[in-house]
Amino acid sequence: MAKLPSIALGFLSQPFTRLSQLLFLADSVWVNNGQVITSELSNSIQETLDIWNITGLSVAVVPRYGEPEFHSWGNMTEDEDKTTEGTLFHMASIYKAFCVSALGILMDDYEHGRNITPLPPALCEFNWHTLVQYILPGEWQLVDD
Template sequence: MKTIRLIRQTVAMICILICCSVPLYSQEISSARLDSLVENTMKSFNVPGIAVAVVKDNRIVHMKGYGVSSIITGKKTDENTLFAIASNSKAFTAAALAILVDEGKIEWDTHVTDIIPEFKLYDPYVTNEFTIRDLLTHRSGLGLGAGDLMLWPDGTLFTLNDIIYNMRYLN
């Protein structure tokens, strides 16, 4: 339950930060002012930690971690801290893939194995036919939460390559 609460608070804080940035769009904002906005928002929503990156004209102009990534260990958050944002990543993934489709680099019906040749699912037929569209519409045949233990609890040592490789064992 604490994880769900933390995710909800983080999403709420991100939404607040996005809203706060709208009137500031045409203005320069100092790192100190941004620090103040982030820290006040964290206090308001009781969020223990966040990593923030501000990109302007395809250039990172501010990147910093605030607070702690674990209230249990007190581990400090930095600009490279990864957070388990679960389903919040779906929108970012879909947007990134849509950009690639728009640029003509992939198609919605491109097979995943055309992009990641080592990708395998338990069923060879599904592996061969699985497309980007299937990926985004949850048509892999995997059940709810399949593979979650490769990402949880915090601190698992699975790399991206490990996760791709281990997908073949999920049934």
């Protein structure tokens, strides 16, 4: 049995209601009998792309155990070149959500003793009140400091 990661980020709309409820349960146990991106899921994703007029999408499923899966739908250019595993998408400001989520997971790991990477010597806690300059002493400062 594979254990899903504690957090899943992604675009899920109406056709994925049941799946999204499964994916967003923290530390759920989910049996992966092989392929995650099935033809049924692929068809549902294609329907969603058509409904919302989305030109292209790439999905990666990275289980804790087992091999990652990749699949792409749609076009990456106006000339209808198909998307591939290597297609780069403009993500606008979504990197901030990924960064904050990753920091939250890291803080939770420290709080529950799951992370073995030591904090800098002068730092005794790592939470939302910890300043970046304390985590990266001498390497990071605000431009106006």
